[in-house]
Every structure is written in C-alpha cells, then in structure tokens.
Amino acid sequence: MPPFDAFLSEIRKAARLSDRPAPTVTGSGTLPSAYAVTDLAAASIAAAGEAIAELIAARHDAAPAVDVDRRLASFWYKSSLRPDGWELPAPWDSVAGDYATKDGWIRLHTNAPHHRIAALKALGIPDTAETERADVAAAVAKWNAAELEGAVIAAGGCAGELRSSAAWAAHPQGKAVAEEPLLCRETFSGPSPANWEVSRARPLDGIRVLDLTRVLAGPTATRFLAGYGADVLRIDPPADLWVEALAEEMTLGKRSAILDLRKGADRQRLKQLIAEADVMVHGYRGDALDGLGLGASERRSLNPGLVDVALCAYGWTGPWAGRRGFDSIVQMSSGIAETGMRRYGKDKPTPLPVQALDYATGFIVATAAISGLAERVRNGDGSAFRTSLARTAVLLEGQKQNTDEPQFSPETETDLAPDIEETHWGPARRLASALTVSRVPVSWDFPAGPIGTSEPVWQNL
Template sequence: MKEIAESLDLPEGGFDITGTGDFPSAFAVTDLATAAYGYLGASLAGLIGQDKSRPNVTVDRRLASLWYAQSIHPFGWELPPVWDALAGVYETRDGWVRLHTNLPHHKAAALRVLGCEPDLDAVQRAIRSWGADEVETSIVAEGGVAAMMRSEAEWAAHPQGAAVAAEPLIQWSNWSGPAKSWDMRPDRPLSGLKVLDLTRVLAGPVSTRTLAGYGAEVLRIDPPGWDEPNLVPDITLGKRCARLDLRHLTDRGPFEALLAEADILIHGYRPGALAGLGYDEATRRDINPGLIEVTLDAYGWTGPWAGRRGFDSLVQMSCGIADTGRVWAASTKPTPLPVQALDHATGYLMAAAAVRLLDRAARGKGIGTARLSLARTAELLKPYRQDRIGTLDKRPEQADLSPETEYTPWGAAFRLRPALTIEGAPMKWDRPASALGSVAASW
C-alpha cells in the first residue's frame, strides 16, 4: 500500500512476504495487515541500519492476519466475552445503528436515551421507534457512543467524511529539540527507551505492545477502577501497568516525574482532553523537551466530529465499510470487517511512526509528534477491494503458536508466533501479560 510508505517516508516495498490466506471480506484486510507489519519492519530496519546495511524484513501474511484477531490463547481458562450483551447492531425505523456498550457509562447513557431496561429484547423494541440518525445523535449527546450505518457515498458527502478525507494518513509536526541517543543494540533496537502508555482498548495498546516486542520499557497508566477484562491479557504483553488519577493532586507529581523521564508518550486522548487536565502541548514540552509523541483519535483531527468518542466498530458503520460489506455479503444487515482491522492497522502504524520519529531524533533532525485516526485508516483501506475469495479462519493451528508457555496472572497460555521477522532482531517480549494496576507508578 503505497500511501503507507509515502506517509512514513520510506521506499515502497522493502520487505518480503511469506504465508498464504486471506480473511473473507469485501476489503483486502489481510493485505492491510501485511502492509502495516511490513512498513513497521522497514522502519525498524532503517533505525538499526542507520550507518550500515539494513537487515532483511519478512512478514508472514497468515500470522499477520491472526494477530489482528487474538494473539493469546489460554490453556485451561477462558477470556471474558468480547462484547457486552447489549452491544451490536439494531434496526431502526429507517436504517441500522450500532450500540457500543462495553463500558458501563456508555451503556447507561444508551439506556437513559432509550428509556428501557438493560434487556436485549427491550432495547430492540425501544430502538425500532427511532430514526437511525436521531438515536445516534441523542446517545452521543448523552455521553454515550453509537453510529448509524452510512454508505460510502453518504460518508463522503458528510462534513466529517470530507474532513477526514482531506487529512493525511499520518499528521507530522516537528520542532527543534535535543538529539536523542540511547545505547541501541541491533538485536533489541528499542532497549533502554521508556514509553509512557496512556491508551485504552485496542489501537494504542497494540502500538505499545509492539514497541515492547523490540525492547522498549512500556509503562501503562490507567485511572483507578478502569478495567478491560476481555482485552487486558491480549494487549498488556511485555508491559508494566500502574494506576494514577490525574484529577487528584497527589497523583500529578508522580505523573510529571514519569513524563519527565519518558522518551516516548503514546496516548489516545481526544483533542483538548490532556489540556483539560492541565497538560497541554506546551506544558508537556516544558516538562520534557525531548519527548516524542504519537497519538490517535477515532474520527479524525478536524471537522465537526473531531472530539467525538468512537471505536473501530462504530467507525466502520459511519464511514461506509459496514454497508459495503452488507452489499458484498448479499445481506440486509450491516456486515463489518472480520476483525477490528482499523484498530490493529492504526496501532502498527503508530508504532512505525514512533520508530520514524526516533530515527529522525537520533540523526539530530529534531523532536516531533505524529497523529493518526481510525477514520483515516478506514480511508486507506476502502479502495482495496478483495478480488479473491478469502477463506482464512481466525482460529490458529498448533503451528501458529509459539512453543513457549506464557504464565499470566490468569493462567498459562500460548501466544501466536510473531508475524514480523527482522534479521538479527527477533520480536520477543521480556515479560508476560499483566493485570492493570499491578505495579507502582515508577520507572
């Protein structure tokens, strides 16, 4: 995918591809998975080979696809369900809408708007009397999250769709700052670097999990009480996880100490949210002039929805992917991608962006930031339609799994083998997945 290479300022290609298979979809999801991994590998190879030849990079397209589904496979225990009982698509009087109710406050907001009990049948009955746009607008206004199904043409004509289409895949900004140096080992290129992880759910955590796989020390910070039980075992691999509440004075000092020592900050706060906590960009630079930042939001950084909460499944509904899938599947219902591909692809692109910023800073070319969004990644994918019948199953075979047992707080598990191979620099993690809030908030 040429646009990824151009966005990362890399030559097109630069990696080999092995493995076979494609996810069944109207869109070339496996091609996206492979390309995102490949250009991540090319970014790392460039960092490793700054003053010498670059190592070879190979992506296994089958494993790349499987990592977009689930990387951890428990032995003798089970992950909680991915979705809340009320999450899903509902038929309205004039179309379809998706509710995302995995978080308690989002679920409560939807139920307040619908005026019904937390029962699937009750929600279905209540929502049939609403128009799709009406229920989306009302739930969002109440502090919840929802998305009506729009066609690709309707999204292109929508003010937010037009705004997102005009944005670059990766928005860069740079300024002068101290040259970044660390004792980079070719076999662990990110070893010695501290990554402060202020991300939730999926895209951001995927990016920091990836950086940990090449040696970065990742510390994830969550507020008290926050949990993602269906995702944490999958996406905290290689990380340490602590808790701080930035609304409380006693936790702000420790946070600022962490920020001052960090090499990279990765966060998923919507525009203005960190500033609202007292940490606008100028303040962050004052605390740490050499801080590299990578951040994302759901619906883009410009336009009327720039501050709207959202998730992969909702963006697919808004931007036309679910509708195009419906036509492809000859269905009356929205048909999403077979995996949360916008989340995962954005996560790997975020990791690649962090590496490119490191490369630039190590060459004395300044410090910078990168911004990405799920909606813009959707625009990257939409032109790539599937021209073959995909039959790839999300369930791994034994050969797809690493032979080593991972001992997590929840029990033993097997992890997928890495999809990315960089000559002389294996992707591996120094610690198993960990529970949120399991360590002190310190480096």
C-alpha cells in the first residue's frame, strides 16, 4: 500500500471515520527525508478534512468532497507565515540542540526557561547571558549520553539520547508505545444530541474549544479547528511559568487568556470554562490535571457531553508515561534521527526536515475532536481521546521513503494566500490552504496576536 494510503487508512480507523472515496490529492514532489514525511503531511491533513466532511454529513446527509495539496501540506509542516518588513524571532534557545557525548549524542531542549535552568544545572553550568554553546559542548562531552539524559530529566529538564530504531523497539517505553492504539477512545452517554447548525461553509461556527496546550501539536490542532469557525480560547499560564515562542504561528484565529492554576479562584474559573466548552484539548503530563482537581472524572461530571482530547510526548503507558518531551526529543529517542544519519551518511543526528511528529499529531488530534463532535450530533454522546508524539513516530516508522524521490521546487508566489494578514507584529502573508472541503479552504476570522489579551470567558454565551 502506498504511504499516503497507509497513513490515511490508519488515521481513519483510529478516529472511526467512515469509508469513503479517497480524497483528491494534487501537487508533486517530496520533502527530503528517509521517511515518507510528505505523505504523512498530506494524509493527516486529509483525515482532518474528512472528519469535517463527516460532521457536515451528520447534519446534511451527503458528505462533501475533500481535496488536499501535498506540496502545500508539506509546507504547512514548516512555518506558515512570511513576514513583510519584519522578522520572526529565532525558534530555538541559544543552547538548545544536539551535542556529542563520550559515547554518542544527546539533544537538550531549553526553549522553556525552566528547562534551560534544569539542563544547565545538571551540567554544572551557571545560567547567565554569557553562557555559550561552547561551554555546554565542553560539559556534555564529559558525560555518557544515558547518564546525562537521566540527570537532566531528574533536574526537571528535557533531553533525549540518540537511539537507533532497534534500540527503541527493545526499550521498555518503545515496547509500551508500540502496543498503544494511535487514538485511544472512550465514549460516554451524554445529555442529548447536539443542536449545532453545522453550516457547510463554517461547520464549527459556534463550537467552543478550550485549548490547554503548548508548542506545537496541540496548537496545530486548535488552529485547524479555528480555521473552520470554532471559538478557540487558549488558557496560558503567567509569564513566570511559560514564555510562548511561536505565537506568530499558533495564535492564528484564537483568543488567549491568562489563568494561574496555582490559585483557587483561577482553577474555579477553568472549571466553569470546561462546563461550558464543547471540546477541550490538553497536553498536561500524566496526572497533572488530577493534581489540580480536574481529573477525567471531574471533567466528565462538569460536562457529560464534552469532547476531551489529550496528548503527551511518550505515550500513556510504560515507565516514561509522564516524561517531558517535544518533537525533536522524541525523534532522538525513537530512532528517527539515527535512521536519517545512517541513510544520508552523516556524522551527527539527522532528524526529519520538519517537526512532523508535532504537526501530524496535531492534525490527528483535530480529526479526533471533530469525530467526537459528529458523535454528539448523531447521538449526544461525549467522548475522550488520547494520543502521543511517540505513537505518531510508530506510525511514521513503518513508511520509509526512497531518498531519490524528486524534491519540491522552491516556494513561489502561487504558494501564498492572496491577502495580507495584519498580525500584531506586522503585515505578513500566510501559505495558501492545503485543504478544501466542498471547495472551501481553511480560513481564519482574525490574525495572529499576542498571548493574554482576552478575558477567560466564552463569546456569545
């Protein structure tokens, strides 16, 4: 089975989408990779489009046509914004990246301030403005990779040792994730079938989506939902807990409010938002929400019809179920970066050309959320889904790519949407939509803006 068909089939099955004619796929070429990344991009976006089509069919009987452009889908797996007269900030902290150890390689993820502090603490390096990569490299070179990974994790940081696919398959966490479904789904008897209108042009208009996620998978999912009309309310923590690095990309079409969940009044406000939401997407580790008094049973009690979608880095079972992780770290752990290194004859880790685990997981999360909404329309049931970056890595692992495949030609004016987006930071162009459902592209009601400029309330209640 061709990679696109294999990916789409597995996502359809996981989200319980109906069998339907294959979407129309246009565009030629691939991203350069040892894996079928372009096929994954096109299939994951197509699946989200098919979920939209099913939601429309749940109200209007006939499902509309779905079309996806594999070239634009691949480009959406990178930065979607093209600033006019200003520059996007650097995507990585100055000391984040891959480092040689005594016996291999390790990646340090230091974009979050507390992760940077933890990594440098484990290495015995002061966290100052003068700290340079050369200082980190010299300190890392004294460690074995596995020992340093453990030390950084113990300090509250985020790191990943370079492992081969075979080593990951034999690892207890690799075994655990391989046994997990792509989407774990539970269905709960809800209050009654939903009365949403589900317009063909903006099928998520009026849907309230509570977004408790950070870079990149969760925000990708909720950005997609906003693109079909959902009222997406991001709940961000105070600046002393998190500094958002990709707001220009991930706040498109969304509102953002600040809640400090260390405070009882703010936790109570979040409970009210959950009670009034249609969808909740969250990326908290393990039992973090339980510790806040917002575990699964409490959320279900607050809102029996809620579509509740959770994602994490390393899966929901096994010894690493609660471990911090990001796309680049999971690529190191799961063998993806090592496979690329061997396939291309490199002397250092060679990850995917894009953060495909994040983006694919994001579109899978969006597919799940929309599938849950369709279930509400049909019979009133609520639902809960779980997935992970590591499980998406399992999906990708099965589909290698011929490295001689022709690569995409450079981006042109025709790859961009015609309108100027007046973002908070300045004017810019977005990529054109990679997806149309009934020939209607994804579009957003307002541009990207800064974090924390909205009140924690729903619109039109």
